[in-house]
Amino acid sequence: MKTRFILLWVLLALLFSAGSIAASAETDKYFSADGSVVYENNGIHLDIQPKFNELITVEVPVDDPDGILFTVSETASLEAGKYDGAGWLFSIGIVSEEKLHEMMCSDMSGAKVFARDEACNYYMFYHPTDVRFERATPEELKSDIAQWSMLCEWANGVTDHLVNQNNLEPVSFSNSSVDIYVARAAFMKDAHATLSTTEFGPIEIDGVDGTEFAERIMQGWFHYTDLEETPDGEYVVLSFPDEDTRVDFFFAPGAYARIVSGDSETLFQAALSDDNKSYADIMQEWYYAAAEKAGIKQPDDNAASRAIIEKAVVLYGAKGEDSDEQIDELLAQLETVDASAAEKWEKILKLWKNNDLIVNEGVLPDGLPDTEELCLVALGFQLNPDGSMRDELIHRLETLVRCAEKYPNAWIVCTGGGTARDNPSVTEAGEMAKWLRENGIDSSRIIVEDRSQTTAQNAIFTLDILEKQYPQVSKLAIVSSDYHIATGTLLFGAEAILREDSKMEVISNAAWKAPSGSLSPMFQAGALIELLGDQQTAYEIYFETYDIHEIMALPD
Numbered sequence: 001m002k003t004r005f006i007l008l009w010v011l012l013a014l015l016f017s018a019g020s021i022a023a024s025a026e027t028d029k030y031f032s033a034d035g036s037v038v039y040e041n042n043g044i045h046l047d048i049q050p051k052f053n054e055l056i057t058v059e060v061p062v063d064d065p066d067g068i069l070f071t072v073s074e075t076a077s078l079e080a081g082k083y084d085g086a087g088w089l090f091s092i093g094i095v096s097e098e099k100l101h102e103m104m105c106s107d108m109s110g111a112k113v114f115a116r117d118e119a120c121n122y123y124m125f126y127h128p129t130d131v132r133f134e135r136a137t138p139e140e141l142k143s144d145i146a147q148w149s150m151l152c153e154w155a156n157g158v159t160d161h162l163v164n165q166n167n168l169e170p171v172s173f174s175n176s177s178v179d180i181y182v183a184r185a186a187f188m189k190d191a192h193a194t195l196s197t198t199e200f201g202p203i204e205i206d207g208v209d210g211t212e213f214a215e216r217i218m219q220g221w222f223h224y225t226d227l228e229e230t231p232d233g234e235y236v237v238l239s240f241p242d243e244d245t246r247v248d249f250f251f252a253p254g255a256y257a258r259i260v261s262g263d264s265e266t267l268f269q270a271a272l273s274d275d276n277k278s279y280a281d282i283m284q285e286w287y288y289a290a291a292e293k294a295g296i297k298q299p300d301d302n303a304a305s306r307a308i309i310e311k312a313v314v315l316y317g318a319k320g321e322d323s324d325e326q327i328d329e330l331l332a333q334l335e336t337v338d339a340s341a342a343e344k345w346e347k348i349l350k351l352w353k354n355n356d357l358i359v360n361e362g363v364l365p366d367g368l369p370d371t372e373e374l375c376l377v378a379l380g381f382q383l384n385p386d387g388s389m390r391d392e393l394i395h396r397l398e399t400l401v402r403c404a405e406k407y408p409n410a411w412i413v414c415t416g417g418g419t420a421r422d423n424p425s426v427t428e429a430g431e432m433a434k435w436l437r438e439n440g441i442d443s444s445r446i447i448v449e450d451r452s453q454t455t456a457q458n459a460i461f462t463l464d465i466l467e468k469q470y471p472q473v474s475k476l477a478i479v480s481s482d483y484h485i486a487t488g489t490l491l492f493g494a495e496a497i498l499r500e501d502s503k504m505e506v507i508s509n510a511a512w513k514a515p516s517g518s519l520s521p522m523f524q525a526g527a528l529i530e531l532l533g534d535q536q537t538a539y540e541i542y543f544e545t546y547d548i549h550e551i552m553a554l555p556d
């Protein structure tokens with residue numbers, strides 16, 4: 001029996017370490033001779049020069065379950081080897097787009113995609129991550145090393161040759177740790193992933209096709225960097241809340257990304273010819289797509305119109321009726337830019353200025369229609385860190401029960417997303433609905449809106465649900481704390497005005513009398529601007545970082 005020897009020289013390890021196989025201009029000489037032997041499988045041709053065909057063994061499996069079309073090994077190593085895989089140089093495989101996406105979600109060491117065809121099948125180059133060169137004796141290993149190195153060099157150029165000979169489209173995707181998380185967010189159906197920006201909270205990205213965004217990210221290669229200081233500035237966060245893991249994509253030049261998992265942080269940088277490319281921009285586009293899917297409005301293209309509206313809204317929020325003359329001038333200016341917007345915002349501002357609003361303490365008044373055209377809208381309130389409801393929210397629900405008993409044919413909407421710091425799986429609306437069922441409200445009446453984070457989003461998402469799924473509803477009654485009624489009435493009314501041909505109107509309210517609490521006109525201004533689609537300005541107003549001096553400096 002021959003003794004088996006494996007020569008693990010550094011040269012060979014470099015040749016076949018993960019990611020080492022790359023095309024070389026020198027390999028062109030291996031594909032230029034006449035008289036090649038042609039192997040064919042599934043319509044794909046692999047041409048082998050006569051001098052290489054004498055040195056290698058080519059397997060052409062039929063209907064391989066893993067999609068392998070060709071497996072190429074060095075014959076001498078096969079004959080000398082006593083284990084499966086000796087002499088293996090590479091394999092060529094074909095996978096569907098769905099299979100490729102599945103592969104991208106985990107470590108693909110030893111495999112890389114190099115092409116696709118018109119039917120959107122992808123072609124894979126599988127290569128060893130260890131050395132498969134074998135001979136019967138050390139002397140033969142030494143004497144044949146040049147032959148093995150030549151075969152390795154030839155293997156490096158096979159993919160380019162296959163692309164050219166078979167009219168395939170060359171493609172390439174990286175598979176770093178950053179790319180794997182991006183792929184999981186885009187392609188894994190059960191991955192719970194969210195996107196958020198520095199200014200705005202997380203948005204679920206389920207239901208958004210992330211293929212385009214993920215593939216654009218994976219066209220660059222992220223590598224570990226020992227940069228001592230994390231880049232400054234804003235970033236987009238891809239988060240996996242169930243795993244306590246996130247990936248931060250920085251807008252700072254240099255294409256940096258940071259993986260934070262538990263208490264550990266790892267910084268990566270993309271290897272690109274243009275190192276100023278910002279992958280954060282791509283992730284932000286993905287965020288905006290998710291926001292649009294979720295019904296969160298983004299700024300429209302009419303910047304001039306939006307700027308005029310924001311000035312008018314902020315002026316009234318800051319100065320009240322003292323700004324009436326300036327607002328009239330702004331509305332006149334808006335009419336010349338966008339007559340439709342001017343008409344809508346004149347109605348919204350009139351609604352805002354209405355001082356005749358009556359807040360009904362404890363229960364809705366008599367005389368409302370007790371039919372399916374009426375819907376009671378219960379506005380949520382931030383949950384305790386553990387996910388339990390605060391007393392104020394329970395008091396709002398007690399008011400709601402009285403209203404529901406008075407109008408038993410009305411629908412009920414519970415609004416509010418996940419606001420529990422330590423329990424992200426629960427939502428305000430979900431807990432509210434559960435409490436209502438436990439307190440005698442028929443579950444068939446209850447509608448749940450559990451995505452919103454603000455009162456403006458309450459209005460947007462609730463009207464989305466009602467208009468699409470409950471077209472019989474046309475009249476709304478807001479149920480909340482007394483200090484919140486005016487804001488809720490304004491925002492639901494304004495959102496109805498902004499929608500084309502909406503029949504929705506707020507006709508009444510019921511309030512729990514809170515011992516304290518208030519919402520300023522400036523807060524309401526921010527909420528109206530959020531309805532307009534400018535979340536950044538809205539949040540600056542909410543958190544009192546908005547600079548109103550330029551607005552206030554307008555002529556009296």
